[in-house]
Amino acid sequence: DVKVTQSSRYLVKRTGEKVFLECVQDMDHENMFWYRQDPGLGLRLIYFSYDVKMKEKGDIPEGYSVSREKKERFSLILESASTNQTSMYLCASSLDRVRLEQYFGPGTRLTVT
């Protein structure tokens, strides 16, 4: 079974703090993704990566950055957390450019106060 893990299930941070969300997959997948999910808005893609050290902007990259130094690890960084970044953050991975089905981690519920 594919396993995608995320560093925290719940996180509370203050406005202006730098926040790191970590994601690790154990199936040697090439592609990794970060989404946020908000009620009524569905899943929105923040950033994704096709390979180590490669990253591409998704639909809502503002206020976020990412890092992929190793194939199995994809980090999402909130440079200066704001209250409108309170959300559920979901990491996903997929095998390659042919097998596109994504497998998700359990999510991190981030609250910024």
Next chain:
Amino acid sequence: RKEVEQDPGPFNVPEGATVAFNCTYSNSASQSFFWYRQDCRKEPKLLMSVYSSGNEDGRFTAQLNRASQYISLLIRDSKLSDSATYLCVVNDRGNKLVFGAGTILRVKS
């Protein structure tokens, strides 16, 4: 127009009923299609891929209509445990997937 559109529901059905969801997509170049299931406060999980010829997995049947750009999911003999949000998913350019906002299903005894 949204890239992937679904009826948000909720669909309230009794146990044992047959229920069907449709989903339309706007990108005629899309090649990969999926249905995901998401339980409350959980992550989305792959339910099934959707193939051009249609496919079945137990009580679940998925169909693709490329000409009309819609996919469907049919659930037969609904169980209480089928209650969830069902997400229609279509690939965009390259490796990206676009997720619909989901259809809520509630199966009642």
